[in-house]
Amino acid sequence: MAGPSSSSHQVLLQARSISFAYKHNQPTFQNVSFDIRKGEMFSLLGPNGAGKSTLLNCLSGVDHPYEGTVLLNNKPISRLSPREVATMLAYVPQHISTTYAFSVREYLAFGAAPRLGVFTSPGKKVYELVDTVVERLGLQPLIKRRISELSGGECQRVAIGRAIVQQPSIILFDEPTSALDYGNQLRVLRCMRQLLSDGFTIVMTTHNPNHPLLLGGRVGLLNKQGQLTVGNAQDVLTEQVLSELYDARLHMVRIETLRRDCCLPDNL
Template identity: 40%
Template sequence: MILTAEHLAFTYPGRSKPTFSDLSLKISAGEIICVLGPNGVGKSTLLRCLAGLTPSTSGTVKLGEEPISTLPRTEIAKRLALVPQSDETVFAFSVRTIVEMGRAPHLGWFDTPGKDVDALVDDALETLGIAHLANAAYTEISGGERQLVQIARVLVQAPKLMILDEPTAHLDFANQARFLSLTRRLAKNGLAVIFTTHAPDQAFGLADQTLILSPNHPPSIGKTMEMLTESTLSRAYGVPIRLIKSEEHIACVAQVG
């Protein structure tokens, strides 16, 4: 097992009601978990807890057999990568430098990237279709392009688990399709993936398991095709949701009058 979370709970300081509680999940190599739920239910907070960046109020997170709280950040970074919704970068590093930084956990204090890292960076940029941005300033490219750069950085980092917070939010339609295809390929090669989205259709297309966070119900997780029913989605989002099925696809439609 790559990551295990047991009975996680998180409550913001000064609040009596937990953002989420009694949440458990497991993910192994090659598995994909999608996290669904309306705004404000703690999806981003959960990802930060799973990545060891925000301590949970209670419960445990383990990487392999070791509690994540006992591991140094460099060791965590070798096994796990988090791509947030957005990032704040002050310095105008080139796109190539940002992607190259993904290799930092694998280098010593005085090591410098060599030709092997150059090859990894080239491959990642080509894979994401952003090789033409290699010399562009990261601060001057679009939000969608930044998202692709961050995913390229993860490929160079080469973790066992990739955690993505709304990875397609800033991507155009074509790049969304490319990202979903890339995620499938990475999972087939053994990478575990946890991602949040506001599009249940992506869960149908990608996820082995789906975790649903709802403001008025306990967290629930299970096989995607069993979890994503009209009743569970309608209950989670608070509006009637209808599933439209074809031989190859399932689409979700919110029926709002």
């Protein structure tokens, strides 16, 4: 299940001096610039209300900045059709609509729609890919159930599966583990690591600094003033920076048995 092949240094997604504000409100963020390269992991961290999800919406074309430009494969995303965007980029929101009574297997297969003809139904190859995704995400117990019957956490896992079936170059995840129990959080993070190995590019918002510490790559820290700081996870995620970002006393602790650092709070 490999992503499209291309140079690992290719820039797929760019934010060029973008600023966003909801109507009659102060800007959520201003003059934000960064790029996302082929095959990389990019995590967006920040406190509640900082604008992480809004920034992700701008990257996906759901929201539109009042200044600046978002480029997808060197083209302004605002000038691309939804189908053109969907062949390159998949977006997994925090919540999905469960109005229709599709089975989980049908819902997953719909992820292939951008690459099919208007009147073409998913065929054997699509359902083979669906079955692979089901196994990878541990969705076997859900496969015959209706989307409308699932819990919030189950819906989130299925939405991730549908994005994989879509086979884009980039997958945007908005807090993908927020509604999951600990075991399923780990399963999703392992899936992300495998997707990176397969050549996909991942952008994720998260509240947990340990996620980018586990996954590596680059990090964007968005503070409440709408300022974004970008750098490698190992360099940017320091005790001082994280404590200031979350207004809490946090510690970076080396766990020798795991051979990695963890972010831990003071005692309660």
